Amino acid sequence: MAAAGSVKAALQVAEVLETIMSSCLGPEGRQILCTKPTGEVLLSRDGSRLLEALHLDHPMARVMVACVSSHLRKTGDGAKTFIIFLCHLLRELHAVTDKGKDSFISKNIQTHERHWKNCCQWKYISQALLTFQTQILDYVMDHYLSRHFLSIFSSSTEERMLRRSSFELLLETYFCGRVGRNNHSFISELMCDYFFKCMACESEFEEVFELVDDYFVELNIGVTGLPVADSRIVAGLVLHRDFSVYCPADGDIRIVLATETIQPVFSTSGSEFILNSEAQFQTSQFWIVERTKAIMKYLQTQNVKLLLSSVKQPDLVIYYAELNGISVVECLSSEEISLIQRITSLSPFVLPQASSHHEVLNTAVVKFCKPLILRSKRYAHLGLISTCSFIPHCIVLCGPVQGLVQQHEDALHGAFKMLQQIFKDLDLNYMTQISDQNYTSNPLIYKTRESNQSSELVNDSIQRTYQGIDVKNKDELAKTQTYLKVYSNVVIPSVELEACISCSTPKVTPTDTYQADKTLRCLSANPRMIDDHDPFIVSDPTTDSTTENTRIEISYKNVLITKIAGIGNMLPERCKSLEVSSSQSYCFSSIPAGCVLPVGGNFEILLHYYLLNYAKKSQRSEATLVSVIIANALLSIPQILYKSKKGNHSFPQIYIRTLRALQANQPVVSSQTGLESVSGKYQVLTSVLQCLTKILTIDLVISIKRQPQKIHDQDSEEEL
């Protein structure tokens, strides 16, 4: 069986998925109920979960789901946006080719041949898409969009500090897409409180993210049957077990961890215990009892009031623990043990050998230890004192049904994953082909952005082309907008470049963009040699005076190093054009950590605007076509978001207002409060484009009867 793989088939599939996804997108999105074969009922607005629950059968759909899941493995967010983008791209493509069909293909060619022709055409388009993604998109992101970026870090110092207000806005946006409409503000407040309570020191938030992500299950407790508003944060760690023995204690409470039974046993594994007489048996039993008694007594003298054990302790141990006023919690999971170890850096208790009690006992201090009763279930509640940057707190999540509690748990966990993502720099890591002969003769494998490598390359190329290097502030570029004016400034010789790059601390992400430009003229007219190892300071006063506070952090992190390529190798028109993305350039830039934009389709409308602008100026027809298609498809997200809004807040109104503001160079005012990650959006867009190229290059779907090969099985291990 073979079926033609075409845009039309893919579009049909994508449209079905889109109707489902668009119903739960954004703050106005609704819930979807999923039932499991086991009879469990789950509420969800999580795109990946829904796609998984659908168990799709169609081959095209499976390709899409595979693409979404590989995207999610990378970023953990954006499944719904992915599907909607993809659908609209396909729709645009379909519309474009439908129109052009008559001119391309004459009517008398048979259908089959026409299909093959079509496929060749799709292949062509998919290549154009790839070029778009690697060249135009990153360029537009870097040059135009970046001027709108905001950062969620608060101060202008090198240390990255979180600003609570923007953090709240960011979370609010995230939960708008994940939990029910009545609960998002509540849950996002809860999460925000939780995070700031857990954080010991502002600068080490990344560790907190990592820890909470790793031990999320241990750090929250679901309670069903109570209204959602009863959810709360409790200080300390709540273990999902009850005390086996509880002895109330206050003051200096010390705890020990046990990973084996404290009572000695007759024989350990691999050994043999030979009983020769009844007396021997009685003596050894007596010894065991005495030994246990002695150990527990010893623990008491060390002020131990709580014994945490990963195994079930025998009755004897429990009895002596109670006699000595030691509370016991048994059967802790290995995750709980390792969480406690991580918080308190406590190592497990080692049974002292023979009668030597002189070994140093590993104990930790807790502030309190008491039972916590939630819905008639008892938990052990410990006030651990942290030795790391995480102050233990637990979230108690309430809800009328398990499905809702589960949804909130998933959303909170996802939020921590999202935050981890946002605090990473994202490289717009791409390299364009060089038409310059000087360069092509030089096999440059240029994948990393390690500073020595890049400086080597720069040195190398500088020697060859004998050019100056321009180090300038990127944000200033965004601000002043005129290219020539920006390129005013610091010119340092190649020797200094090394120093400059190496002096950029790990906190600072150098954004190296090597551009060929007509500014060469003005630069070569007045070459200045400034012996300055720290270009940041040079640009300091100007940025301070010209840019807003929020922009400053970005500006420090983004240093644009511009290299001027040889003028002789450039085509005259290219030289004149202001666009730098032409084939003579090397671009390595990045979206710095913590970059955000206001919500409500801001990213999409901005990118739409700049892509259209680009398309107008571009000479190549396929680039124009692809840019326009993508620009139009981008609008689908804000269209859905504003679907229910009326009057002044309807989509056309917002769209026109934004475009006017952009044309007039005024700041874009957003009606929405809330922020979203730029890198997340960007990654969705690139993943969609990759997925689309994959779909377009398929011309025939052949269904096979035999079992899929082993190779595929391994892939399927990683489900959504």
Added chain:
Amino acid sequence: MFRLEAKKPSLCKSEPLTSERVRATLSVLKGVLTSCYGPSGRLKQLHNGLGGSVRTTSQSSALLANLSVTHPILKILTTSVQNHVSCFSDCGLFTGILCCNLIENVHRMGLTPTTAIKLNKHLLSLCTSYLKSEVCGCRIPVNFSSTQILLCLVRSVLTSKPACMLTRKEIEHISTLILRAFLLTIPENTKDHIILGKSIIVPLKGQRVIDSTVLPGILIEMSEVQLMKILPFKKSDSFKVALFRVSLSGDLSDTGEGTVVVNYGVSLENAVLDQLLNLGRQLVGDHVDLVMCQKVIHPSLKQFLSMHHVTAIDRVGVALMEPLSKMTGTQPIGSLSSISPSSYGSVKDLCTEKFGFKWFFHLIPNEETVCSLLLGNRNDTVWDELKLTCETALHVLQLTIKEPCVLLGGGCTETHLAAYIRHQILHWKTREENNTCKYKTLNKPESILKDGWCTQTELQLTTEAFCSALESLTGSLEHDGGEILTDMKYGHLWSVQADSPSVVHWPDLLSRCGCGLYSSQEELNWSFLRSAQRPFAPQPCLPHEAVGSANNLTLDCFTAKLSGLKVAVETANLILDLSYIIEDKN
């Protein structure tokens, strides 16, 4: 992805609530729940076609646990009610019916779910802040110096469960017993916080209800033969008790992961038995009078102990361990040798009791925080129902201690609340102008309108849907075709017999309102609950003299009802918010 091949694709349905089938099933469920509601509610007989016991009930917990629903929406609704009941024991039917009503009303009025959900939330917060405020006209603070209100509360719980089949006299008897059992669990000398004891319900199936009683301490059921063996007890004013957690049967404890080799001729049984007898000697030496063991006691040890006039009772079971150790003050012993003297406890007296054909061993404690409630009823199914009701009543009393106030029952709270909400929403404008706003509410309606996401009409319609959901809930208290009225002063509920003449002087027909607080002799105006009403401000702040004088009020648990209200609205919102259902067909 290839693994998914084996799975069948899921079934995806859009806008589930618009489907006629779903609505029909919802209304069937609503019908089942409504017909059970209240003192005159109809009973449901649950039986398995293949045989087994038959259960007659009108309680949500028993009903929903046995009802298997297939539709996912109903599943959400029923689990939500069940979860609520497992937290609060009471107000399960209230939650379920209110939730059904809300969904139905929103649909009937043709409101868009999105705005209805948001508005429902606002109305709910209006309700909760009113119920929690001082001016609330349907809340009574509990005075613990008299048992009047607590007794009314217990009696209301009992009367609302018709499947217990109790007469008026029996209700009086059982409610006093429950209250006594509860009061016995409160420790006498309390420090900072009270730790309540436990009341254990002991079955006396087949006995008369009137024979039910409460005894302090713990009763352990025994056969007559066994009991005769351990008789007679010696006379003493205090008995020393040892309670064993570890088995005294002489089995070998865990020997570790390695192997244990026993040479020929070595008898471990003898060795262990020696150990047990040593233990027996120690117990006798320590003057222990009563030995109890969670597990089994070796017959030889038993023999030895009885020879020395020590009473031995084994197979107590894990459920009784905690109350036993609490009551006697013992520490459950986990060792076969060297028992610390501090782990012994004591009881005041030991005796035997006989109820019907059952014999009990009775431990009477020194300090009474544990008691046994011996419950009798005619047959199994009625007994089960009565037991559940007693547990509910005890739980409700515990909740009331935590939050010392009660709500008016008999539907009066609901009608009062509906009148309040209606008035708040429809008259916020005039109130604002006259500046007569007496109540400070958290969410003023004007702020809802200002945000611009809903119109005045939508607000009014949703309010109507919400209030009529509350009112039709009280309407379902009436099962015999009678009419429900409300007065225009307090907003309370009054019910009229079915076959009453149409035009009459109302005070002649009505005697007292649903909760029993007001009598019809006051100058009041009545109107039918179903008819369109003129919104009025129900009188806030209960008069103290009225509460004091009335001694036969119908009351509801405050905590359970408040949480039930919240859960009902939240669940309804959840169900209204559904846009798709994805059913996994595997």
